[in-house]
Amino acid sequence: xxxxxxxxxxxxxxxxxxxxxxxxxxxxxxxxxxxxxxxxxxxxxxxxxxxxxxxxxxxxxxxxxxxxxxxxxxxxxxxxxxxxxxxxxxxxxxxxxxxxxxxxxxxxxxxxxxxxxxxxxxxxxxxxxxxxxxxxxxxxxxxxxxxxxxxxxxxxxxxxxxxxxxxxxxxxxxxxxxxxxxxxxxxxxxxxxxxxxxxxxxxxxxxxxxxxxxxxxxxxxxxxxxxxxxxxxxxxxxxxxxxxxxxxxxxxxxxxxxxxxxxxxxxxxxxxxxxxxxxxxxxxxxxxxxxxxxxxxxxxxxxxxxxxxxxxxxxxxxxxxxxxxxxxxxxxxxxxxxxxxxxxxxxxxxxxxxxxxxxxxxxxxxxxxxxxxxxxxxxxxxxxxxxxxxxxxxxxxxxxxxxxxxxxxxxxxxxxxxxxxxxxxxxxxxxxxxxxxxxxxxxxxxxxxxx
Amino acid sequence: xxxxxxxxxxxxxxxxxxxxxxxxxxxxxxxxxxxxxxxxxxxxxxxxxxxxxxxxxxxxxxxxxxxxxxxxxxxxxxxxxxxxxxxxxxxxxxxxxxxxxxxxxxxxxxxxxxxxxxxxxxxxxxxxxxxxxxxxxxxxxxxxxxxxxxxxxxxxxxxxxxxxxxxxxxxxxxxxxxxxxxxxxxxxxxxxxxxxxxxxxxxxxxxxxxxxxxxxxxxxxxxxxxxxxxxxxxxxxxxxxxxxxxxxxxxxxxxxxxxxxxxxxxxxxxxxxxxxxxxxxxxxxxxxxxxxxxxxxxxxxxxxxxxxxxxxxxxxxxxxxxxxxxxxxxxxxxxxxxxxxxxxxxxxxxxxxxxxxxxxxxxxxxxxxxxxxxxxxxxxxxxxxxxxxxxxxxxxxxxxxxxxxxxxxxxxxxxxxxxxxxxxxxxxxxxxxxxxxxxxxxxxxxxxxxxxxxxxxxxxxxxxxxxxxxxxxxxxxxxxxxxxxxxxxxxxxxxxxxxxxxxxxxxxxxxxx
Numbered sequence: 001x002x003x004x005x006x007x008x009x010x011x012x013x014x015x016x017x018x019x020x021x022x023x024x025x026x027x028x029x030x031x032x033x034x035x036x037x038x039x040x041x042x043x044x045x046x047x048x049x050x051x052x053x054x055x056x057x058x059x060x061x062x063x064x065x066x067x068x069x070x071x072x073x074x075x076x077x078x079x080x081x082x083x084x085x086x087x088x089x090x091x092x093x094x095x096x097x098x099x100x101x102x103x104x105x106x107x108x109x110x111x112x113x114x115x116x117x118x119x120x121x122x123x124x125x126x127x128x129x130x131x132x133x134x135x136x137x138x139x140x141x142x143x144x145x146x147x148x149x150x151x152x153x154x155x156x157x158x159x160x161x162x163x164x165x166x167x168x169x170x171x172x173x174x175x176x177x178x179x180x181x182x183x184x185x186x187x188x189x190x191x192x193x194x195x196x197x198x199x200x201x202x203x204x205x206x207x208x209x210x211x212x213x214x215x216x217x218x219x220x221x222x223x224x225x226x227x228x229x230x231x232x233x234x235x236x237x238x239x240x241x242x243x244x245x246x247x248x249x250x251x252x253x254x255x256x257x258x259x260x261x262x263x264x265x266x267x268x269x270x271x272x273x274x275x276x277x278x279x280x281x282x283x284x285x286x287x288x289x290x291x292x293x294x295x296x297x298x299x300x301x302x303x304x305x306x307x308x309x310x311x312x313x314x315x316x317x318x319x320x321x322x323x324x325x326x327x328x329x330x331x332x333x334x335x336x337x338x339x340x341x342x343x344x345x346x347x348x349x350x351x352x353x354x355x356x357x358x359x360x361x362x363x364x365x366x367x368x369x370x371x372x373x374x375x376x377x378x379x380x381x382x383x384x385x386x387x388x389x390x391x392x393x394x395x396x397x398x399x400x401x402x403x404x405x406x407x408x409x410x411x412x413x414x415x416x417x418x419x420x421x422x423x424x425x426x427x428x429x430x431x432x433x434x435x436x437x438x439x440x441x442x443x444x445x446x447x448x449x450x451x
Numbered sequence: 452x453x454x455x456x457x458x459x460x461x462x463x464x465x466x467x468x469x470x471x472x473x474x475x476x477x478x479x480x481x482x483x484x485x486x487x488x489x490x491x492x493x494x495x496x497x498x499x500x501x502x503x504x505x506x507x508x509x510x511x512x513x514x515x516x517x518x519x520x521x522x523x524x525x526x527x528x529x530x531x532x533x534x535x536x537x538x539x540x541x542x543x544x545x546x547x548x549x550x551x552x553x554x555x556x557x558x559x560x561x562x563x564x565x566x567x568x569x570x571x572x573x574x575x576x577x578x579x580x581x582x583x584x585x586x587x588x589x590x591x592x593x594x595x596x597x598x599x600x601x602x603x604x605x606x607x608x609x610x611x612x613x614x615x616x617x618x619x620x621x622x623x624x625x626x627x628x629x630x631x632x633x634x635x636x637x638x639x640x641x642x643x644x645x646x647x648x649x650x651x652x653x654x655x656x657x658x659x660x661x662x663x664x665x666x667x668x669x670x671x672x673x674x675x676x677x678x679x680x681x682x683x684x685x686x687x688x689x690x691x692x693x694x695x696x697x698x699x700x701x702x703x704x705x706x707x708x709x710x711x712x713x714x715x716x717x718x719x720x721x722x723x724x725x726x727x728x729x730x731x732x733x734x735x736x737x738x739x740x741x742x743x744x745x746x747x748x749x750x751x752x753x754x755x756x757x758x759x760x761x762x763x764x765x766x767x768x769x770x771x772x773x774x775x776x777x778x779x780x781x782x783x784x785x786x787x788x789x790x791x792x793x794x795x796x797x798x799x800x801x802x803x804x805x806x807x808x809x810x811x812x813x814x815x816x817x818x819x820x821x822x823x824x825x826x827x828x829x830x831x832x833x834x835x836x837x838x839x840x841x842x843x844x845x846x847x848x849x850x851x852x853x854x855x856x857x858x859x860x861x862x863x864x865x866x867x868x869x870x871x872x873x874x875x876x877x878x879x880x881x882x883x884x885x886x887x888x889x890x891x892x893x894x895x896x897x898x899x900x901x902x903x904x905x906x907x908x909x910x911x912x913x914x915x916x917x918x919x920x921x922x923x924x925x926x927x928x929x930x931x932x933x934x935x936x937x938x939x940x941x942x943x944x945x946x947x948x949x950x951x952x953x954x955x956x957x958x959x960x961x962x963x964x
Contacts, residue, residue, distance in 0.1 A: 123563050123564030123567075124564060126564075127564060127565070135564065135565050135617065136565075136617055136618065137617060137618055138616075138617060138618045138623060138626065138865070139617075139864070139865070140565055140617075140862065140864040140865075161877075163877075163878060170853070171853060171856060175563075175564045175565065175862075176862035176864060179864070180864070180865070182870075182872055183859045183872040183874075184872075184874075184876070186856065186857075188878050189853055189857075191853065200887060202853075202881070202882065202886050202887065202888070203878070203880075203881025203882045203884070203885050203886045204881060204885070206885045206886070206887060206890055207887070208890075209885070209890070213941075213945075213949075214885075216939075216941075216949070217949040217952055217953060220932070220936055220949060220950070220953045221952075221953040221956050221957065223932045224929055224932060224933070224953050224954065224957060225957045225958055225959070226465075226466070226926070226929065226957075226959065227467070227784075227957065227958045227959040227962075227964060228957070228958040230465055230467065230785055231784070231785065231803070231958075233789065233790045234790065234803055235790070236802075236803040236804075236805070236875075236962065237803070237958055239874065239875055240875045240880075240958065240961075243875050243876050243877045243879065243880045244880050244884070246877035246880070247877050247880035247881045247884055247885070248884075250877070250881060251881070251884070251885050424865075424867060424869055424870075425636060425638055425865065425867065426636070426638060426639070427638065
């Protein structure tokens, strides 16, 4: 049985919380978060620089050494055929050879080459990377998108018709994104495919139903809604009516135009690439322009156990074109200043290639070290944070834990670390962990956060 | 097939109520009525037969009655036909499917993160719970089997009770046990009490085997997590304050289970859950939040149900039968005295609730003849899910769909009743009103095909669709509206599709009422 398709974590030995904290305190590579006051002290004077996040979620775990952390000197058993990284427009930064367009935008983004959490299971690692928390407690914490939806969404004055947290095009699954915040803070999944015309956003665009027929049958519905007529004061029905009105504003009003890519010039659509990912990047830019604070592009297909290099050659050109154009386009429109672009997956991949059958040049799960990209929203470009060792197998300097990256995003968004997360069990939970949570941290990404 | 005149004769002022005086059916009703009297509340009227048949199918089976089932019941003139129907439904397969769905939520039956039961253990656990409910295993034995089980997660399914929790420390287990079987949030307890309860779970051991993802849960006398049994008796305190000594050769879980099932709070938590599932809110609300400062709205009623439940031998079907046959359960959702919150809190009106996600998609599929495609996100071991599996019968909370997620299916992380979210929102409305998913189901349905392909008149079509979708005959006014729509020049097929669409988007369809 092929163990490593799955979460191979065996049951960890049970240790007490005190012991967990003690171990973490003494761990060589990380300190426990002192408390969120330390984050607060750093973040307090900052005004929000970023208004929105575009998260490119590389579902499956992208190969760090083939993409943003090439190791050409490690030899064929590590690099395979991808052994000639390319220079970027920032001197000293080289990236994978399949990313020529991103090489020309390196001044706009920073690379973190020392992401680490050590977990090799998809679900668990996804949870750690997107919440900054460790599994095993009693609760499931919300991911960054749900926290932004809570703090920048309808309860914080957001008035848009489009929900404040949108995912293109399918939900990530594997864990409940909203955690204990509940269903209200889950993402709105568009469904459909933006590379097709029309982009049939589920529920918004129904091909074949004219506006006139929409109006006729809505009238029929109201005539026949006998129970609603008999219950004029029922709060459930009032809520349903309000939701129905919002839905029809989307169906018949201007709200849905944000998804209508035919409003873009053909050459713009072409620049992003006609792939699903490229057009998703274009939709994400349009959503951010309309004030949606959090957009996730769920980009699957990076779990390259088999034939890693063929997959890289097939998929990286789409990623290169879409992401490079997104950065350039946001920048040209003056939106990059206020929009964080966060690229990354749940872990990296084993730097040593598995040449033997059935993998045929595959790479396994690797949580010990991996890469992430951050751009915009007050993060400096043209920088590299941390480093992995000569083969990309260990963190060599400046470890970055998921909570450090997430905390930095919150800081740029002006979200206070101590902001309460409403918890149905009445537990005291806040946006960032506290000391007793025993979460490893090496501090915010001050290197790329302008003073 | 159907004679419209019958429907007109049967219909009252509204199709939802039976006018007349409310009569108590027994002690349960007397206790509820006494409360109304004391608070000067005017209750709603008795619900009509069409409302009853739909309500009791949805509440007991999580399933719509078919057009034929609804029609038979409505036209049946047997005086005690409601009682007969209740008994018949309690024997149906869907009863166990739907109840196993509720218990699956409470026990967090889920293959993946954060529970990580793994597919085959989730399936065998669900099967065990399902069969126990189908066979009406007395609830004290149900709890005891779960609490005292030892062995392999694959071979002895109840051991998965101890695996289906993120926090397996003794205190974490104690919290889960208190929530599941006492309906109490141990976070609110004094910390000593939680530590005391944890002692009973300090010797739960876990070990893996050579078999992929097998895990053994066992009594481990050597565990030292919260107080060891170092060869000498250990002092322990039960949640009610009783002090006792645990001997080294005794699994403390057994001692606790013996105490638990004798404790009145155990019975109260069960009857309160059952009441909340049928009446829309608990006598203690939230139904899993018993505490001193959250008193029952009707203490005598709670005490009566508790006594009945205990004296029946913890017979859950008998408990359901008692509640379902009451007048209280059978009152209408149309309030008599405006929207007085006290009336709702005291069960003087049946509350509207949006259908559960699984129930809703099953209802849509039953009407249209569609099926859902489900698959497990874990590729191996391969999980076979037949196309015709009802969504209420899904064994594993990790097997899901965008529809189920959108309509508030619980993530099964905590076992709290409130994890299930049945509140409507705009995204749900978009799906129901305008998604390709809904459109395809309706356009391709056998119902549309049947109604358009024969020489049926608009009135006959309307009657057939009302019975299939809303479980009742249309009123004269509704038939007239539908006939006018048929004659508006849009063509028969489109009129049928739009009528089906309108009824499936109506409040009456989407809500228990």
